[in-house]
Amino acid sequence: MISLLIMSILILMISFIIMMLATILSKKSFIDREKASPFECGFDPISSSRLPFSLRxxxxxxxxxxxxxxxxxxxxxxxxxxxxxxxxxxxxxSIFILILLIGLYHEWNQGALNWAN
Incomplete structure:
Protein backbone atom coordinates (compact mmCIF):
# COMPACT_ATOMS: atom_id res chain seq x y z
CA MET A 1 0.00 0.00 0.00
CA ILE A 2 2.80 2.39 0.88
CA SER A 3 4.72 1.53 -2.30
CA LEU A 4 1.60 2.35 -4.32
CA LEU A 5 1.36 5.73 -2.59
CA ILE A 6 5.05 6.45 -3.19
CA MET A 7 4.73 5.43 -6.84
CA SER A 8 1.68 7.68 -7.28
CA ILE A 9 3.49 10.65 -5.77
CA LEU A 10 6.54 9.97 -7.93
CA ILE A 11 4.45 9.80 -11.10
CA LEU A 12 2.67 13.04 -10.20
CA MET A 13 5.99 14.79 -9.52
CA ILE A 14 7.52 13.60 -12.79
CA SER A 15 4.48 14.70 -14.81
CA PHE A 16 4.44 18.08 -13.03
CA ILE A 17 8.15 18.60 -13.75
CA ILE A 18 7.69 17.71 -17.42
CA MET A 19 4.73 20.12 -17.72
CA MET A 20 6.71 22.92 -16.10
CA LEU A 21 9.71 22.31 -18.38
CA ALA A 22 7.47 22.35 -21.45
CA THR A 23 5.88 25.61 -20.30
CA ILE A 24 9.23 27.28 -19.64
CA LEU A 25 10.87 26.10 -22.86
CA SER A 26 7.92 26.99 -25.08
CA LYS A 27 7.97 30.71 -24.24
CA LYS A 28 9.42 32.99 -26.89
CA SER A 29 11.71 35.70 -25.64
CA PHE A 30 10.40 38.29 -28.12
CA ILE A 31 7.93 38.47 -30.96
CA ASP A 32 9.27 39.83 -34.23
CA ARG A 33 6.57 41.10 -36.59
CA GLU A 34 8.70 40.51 -39.69
CA LYS A 35 9.42 36.91 -38.79
CA ALA A 36 5.76 36.22 -38.03
CA SER A 37 4.54 37.55 -41.40
CA PRO A 38 4.36 35.24 -44.44
CA PHE A 39 7.18 35.56 -46.95
CA GLU A 40 6.27 35.77 -50.65
CA CYS A 41 9.52 36.47 -52.52
CA GLY A 42 9.96 39.89 -50.92
CA PHE A 43 6.52 41.20 -51.93
CA ASP A 44 3.65 42.08 -49.66
CA PRO A 45 1.28 39.17 -49.17
CA ILE A 46 -1.59 39.19 -51.64
CA SER A 47 -4.08 37.22 -49.60
CA SER A 48 -4.38 35.66 -46.19
CA SER A 49 -1.85 32.94 -45.42
CA ARG A 50 -4.57 30.80 -43.88
CA LEU A 51 -6.92 28.89 -46.14
CA PRO A 52 -10.56 28.57 -45.11
CA PHE A 53 -11.38 25.21 -43.55
CA SER A 54 -14.31 23.23 -44.93
CA LEU A 55 -16.97 22.84 -42.27
CA ARG A 56 -18.42 19.84 -44.13
CA SER A 94 -29.52 -2.43 -28.80
CA ILE A 95 -30.08 0.89 -27.02
CA PHE A 96 -26.51 1.94 -27.80
CA ILE A 97 -26.82 1.13 -31.50
CA LEU A 98 -30.32 2.67 -31.66
CA ILE A 99 -29.00 5.99 -30.30
CA LEU A 100 -26.24 5.97 -32.91
CA LEU A 101 -28.66 5.18 -35.74
CA ILE A 102 -31.01 7.98 -34.64
CA GLY A 103 -28.05 10.39 -34.66
CA LEU A 104 -26.99 9.17 -38.11
CA TYR A 105 -30.54 9.61 -39.43
CA HIS A 106 -30.64 13.14 -37.99
CA GLU A 107 -27.35 14.05 -39.70
CA TRP A 108 -28.58 12.55 -42.95
CA ASN A 109 -31.91 14.39 -42.67
CA GLN A 110 -30.13 17.71 -42.01
CA GLY A 111 -27.95 17.22 -45.11
CA ALA A 112 -24.60 17.02 -43.33
CA LEU A 113 -23.68 13.89 -45.28
CA ASN A 114 -24.13 15.47 -48.72
CA TRP A 115 -20.79 16.41 -50.27
CA ALA A 116 -22.17 18.42 -53.20
CA ASN A 117 -25.27 20.58 -53.24
Missing part, protein backbone atom coordinates in the same frame (compact mmCIF):
# COMPACT_ATOMS: atom_id res chain seq x y z
CA UNK A 57 -15.12 18.02 -43.96
CA UNK A 58 -15.03 18.70 -40.22
CA UNK A 59 -18.56 17.33 -39.74
CA UNK A 60 -17.76 14.17 -41.70
CA UNK A 61 -14.59 13.72 -39.60
CA UNK A 62 -16.60 14.07 -36.38
CA UNK A 63 -19.18 11.54 -37.58
CA UNK A 64 -16.37 9.14 -38.50
CA UNK A 65 -14.84 9.64 -35.06
CA UNK A 66 -18.15 8.89 -33.35
CA UNK A 67 -18.58 5.62 -35.24
CA UNK A 68 -14.94 4.73 -34.68
CA UNK A 69 -15.39 5.17 -30.93
CA UNK A 70 -18.61 3.17 -31.18
CA UNK A 71 -16.67 0.16 -32.42
CA UNK A 72 -14.21 0.56 -29.55
CA UNK A 73 -17.12 0.61 -27.10
CA UNK A 74 -18.82 -2.44 -28.60
CA UNK A 75 -15.80 -4.74 -28.20
CA UNK A 76 -16.00 -4.78 -24.37
CA UNK A 77 -19.70 -5.61 -24.65
CA UNK A 78 -18.72 -8.84 -26.39
CA UNK A 79 -16.32 -9.67 -23.58
CA UNK A 80 -18.84 -9.10 -20.79
CA UNK A 81 -21.45 -11.19 -22.56
CA UNK A 82 -20.08 -14.28 -20.80
CA UNK A 83 -20.42 -12.70 -17.35
CA UNK A 84 -23.87 -11.17 -17.59
CA UNK A 85 -27.23 -12.32 -18.82
CA UNK A 86 -27.79 -12.45 -22.56
CA UNK A 87 -31.00 -10.42 -22.29
CA UNK A 88 -29.31 -7.56 -20.42
CA UNK A 89 -26.45 -7.55 -22.92
CA UNK A 90 -28.91 -7.46 -25.83
CA UNK A 91 -30.87 -4.55 -24.31
CA UNK A 92 -27.77 -2.45 -23.59
CA UNK A 93 -26.20 -3.01 -27.01
Missing amino acids: FFLIAVIFLIFDVEIALLFPLILIMNFSSIMMWFIVS
